[in-house]
Amino acid sequence: MRYLSLTAKAVRTSLITAATSSVVFSGLGFSAMINAAEENTKVERIEVTGSRIKQVDMETVSPVTVINAADIAMTGEKTVADVLNNSAINSFGSWRGISGYGSGASSTSNVNLRGLGSSATLVLLDGRRMPGTSSSSGSVADTSSIPMAIVERIEILRDGASAVYGSDAVAGVINIITKKEFEGFQLDYSTEQPSVEGGDANRLSLATGFNTDKGNITLTYEYYDTKAVMDRDIWRMDDSSYNAYSGYSSVPNGKYGPGNGSWYSNSDICEKTENTIDSGDGRCLYNHGNVTKLFGDQTRNSLLSNFSYEISENIKFRGRASASLAETETRYAGTPVSTNTPVMSADNKYNPVGEELVISMRGAQLGERDTLTETNNFDILGGFVGTIDSGNGIDWELNAQHATSTTNSFNYNLLNDNIIQQEIDSEQYDIFNTSGMSYEQWEQQMTDLYRKAAHTAGRDHTLLTVGNLFLSA
Incomplete structure (x- = not known):
């Protein structure tokens, strides 16, 4: 062709x-x-992928920018998401999953053209909508799930196309075109080792294709693995702008008195505890930026196949099938006891000031809040494409699509605030160490307290699209 x-x-x-x-x-x-x-007058048929994106050779008010395979290789980026996120066209920036975001958002990437939100940027794969992720309720596609080895070019319509596609294309349209007539076998391996600690990435891709007079099929597999980037390695603690300190500390702080009140904390314990500093106003502050991951560890296996077969001169069957299986491990600082702030009564035998204390504390002794997110996306699309030779000719398509997206999140070292309050009221735990225990004894006591209140949370989000049948002419 x-x-x-x-x-x-x-x-x-x-x-x-x-x-x-x-x-x-x-x-x-x-x-x-x-x-x-x-x-x-017999003009051979011309196929244009993503024909609804208007393209001309000269600049118009709705220009289309094309990033071809050579341009992508020059960027040195390892994923389609990184290519789009770091493109000069994408001046408002886009989302790359970071620690601390639930519902699976920490393991996905999306595009936000013109700053109107990711749900206003339509992402197409070979002119057809990509299925949305379960974490976004189907409104946003995950651009990191597409194997780089199969991408031929990326077309970006830098203006709204809502009149053609609907409200999800208000900010623009991105059409990712894959290789269709690739033949042979291709093996690629790349590695990335940033100058800062962490962020090492490895990518292995295998691509193969087969062509006949009647059609073709391509198959691409990609393995991608990247290591975590810690906040402490990006935001240096000796920088004057560093402010990753919290009053919710591994050494409890108690507030008492009228108005703004006063603070009490055990300064001796604060001095011996890791990741804490004395604020000078009676509080012991916790350096949460020293233990959190900015970007988590991620492993992704992606598979994508294109196929087409010419049934007759005017009818062709074509489609695609894809699968993406990813695991992401993110980390936030130990859980603060903040949903229901605990209170120590004035007559509690371990109250150091004899007045009611509102306590700010964090379960750092239990460990950081680790989240394991499993994201599984499957998509298959197939249909018939043809022409009717009458008059000027009529092009028609009949397609069906089936897609599923599942996100499972497991959150570890969470705390039940009500249990913390009950244990403080029981007067079994001397959290301010008024009895003069050794540091090791106090540390073990706090660990036991948080273990009693610890729990693990799991969330399951499944988005299923069945029988998406559409006909166009």
Whole structure:
């Protein structure tokens, strides 16, 4: 199949016109002229992927930017998501999953053109909508799930196309075009080791394709693994702007008195405890930025296949199948006891000030809040494409799509605030160490307290799309 630009087509049309004129003026008979005209009007069929994105050779008010495979290779990026996120066109920035976000958002990537929100940017794969993720209730596609090895080019419509596609294309359209007639076998391996600690990435891809006179099939597998980037390695603690300290500390802080009140904390314990500093106003602050992950550890296996078969001269069957299985491990600081702030009564035998204390504390002794997110996406699309040779000709398509997206999140080292309050009221735990225990004894006591209140939370989000049948002409 040949692909012609509008300029090439215009040149060919001019040549046809010139040839027809020479026949007329040479005095040939009408029958010869009609036969020549019929031959010249037989124009071979031109296929345009993503035809709803208007493309011209000259700049218009709705320009289309094309990033081809060579441009992608020059960027050195390891995923489609990174290519789009770091593109100059994407000036408002886009989402790359970071620690601390639930519902699976920490393991996905999406595009936010023109700053109107990721749900206002439509992402297409070979001119067809990509299925949305379960974490976004189906409104946003995960651009990191597409294997880089199969991408031929990326087309970006830098203007709204809601009149054609609907409200999800208000900010623009991104059409990711995959390789269709690739033949042979290709093996790629790349590695990335940033100058900062963490963020090491490895990518292995295998691509193969087979072509016949009737059709073709391509199959691409990609393995991607990247290590975590810690906040402490990006935001240096010796920087004057560093402010990753919290009053919810592994060494409890108690507030008492009228108005703004006063603070009490055990300064000796604060001095011996890791990741804490004395604020100078009676509080012991916790350095949560020293233990959190900015980007988590991620492992992803992606598989994508394109296939087409010519049933007859005017009818073709084609489709795609894809699967993406990812695991992401993110980390936030130990859980603060903040949903129901605990209170120590004035008559509690371990109250160091004899007045009611509102306590700010954090279960760092139990460990950090680790989240394991499993994201599984499956998509299969198939249909018939054809033409009806009548008059100017009619192009038609009949497609069906089935997609599932499942996100499972497991959150570890969470705390039940009500149990913390009950244990403080029981007067079994001297959290301010008023009895003068050794540091080791106090530390073990706090660990036991948090273990009693610890629990693990799991969330399951499943989005299922069945029988998405559409006909266009």
